[in-house]
């Protein structure tokens with residue numbers, strides 16, 4: 440069951456001399472409860488793709504279905520509600536509030552969500568229940584990113600979109616972060632898409648999508664971790 444289905448998705452930034460075709464006709468499905476990874480050179484359109492399916496950016500043409508909802512016809516307000524109710528985001532930079540503990544950073548989200556976990560549960564999902572009272576400055580980069588992941592999943596989103604969550608981490612720490620994402624995917628069934636250059640990802644993804652020049656060049660299914668369709 441596709442959770443996202445894009446058809447002929449195109450995104451053009453700028454116009455005339457400065458026109459950039461960031462996405463050039465991407466037709467792709469991401470499946471429920473799968474972990475997909477988006478690979479490809481810098482500038483190949485991965486972030487643009489993630490931002491559009493996450494409702495952070497609007498396509499120039501083409502369609503994006505999230506389940507049976509067509510995102511490209513939604514107003515800004517409807518997109519905001521879509522993001523709030525269905526999508527968790529993780530970025531390269533953690534954006535934790537320095538004056539709040541790990542627990543309090545997560546609690547900011549759980550206080551305003553309809554069916555949240557407790558902050559303690561969310562931190563336990565990323566193996567950080569023992570760091571609840573620490574402030575961001577007292578945590579390593581990998582730990583801070585795991586707090587950011589706990590914050591992203593605390594509202595129990597159906598979808599988790601991660602744009603270079605390992606980009607600021609060394610490769611070993613990056614693996615630990617990717618393992619946390621894998622565990623969430625397995626235990627909560629959260630449909631997940633991850634952009635990363637960490638070499639460890641190929642083994643833990645169900646589906647690997649290779650971007651090039653705004654197109655998807657090919658998709659590989661990982662037999663080691665294949666999910667029934």
Ligand code: ADP
Nearest residue numbers: 452453459461480481482483484485486487488
């Ligand atoms: P990737 O994530 O694969 O590195 P991006 O989706 O970030 O690729 O970028 C694809 C292309 O779109 C690049 O040429 C990039 O410079 C351009 N681009 C991305 N965002 C913008 C923007 N806000 N304004 C203008 N050009 C952009």
Ligand code: ADP
Nearest residue numbers: 540541542543556557558559560561571572573
């Ligand atoms: P759970 O009850 O599922 O373990 P909670 O997030 O509800 O998870 O609480 C974990 C513990 O942290 C509770 O005992 C709670 O009272 C405590 N706690 C409350 N506020 C804070 C805070 N600001 N920083 C750290 N721990 C807190």
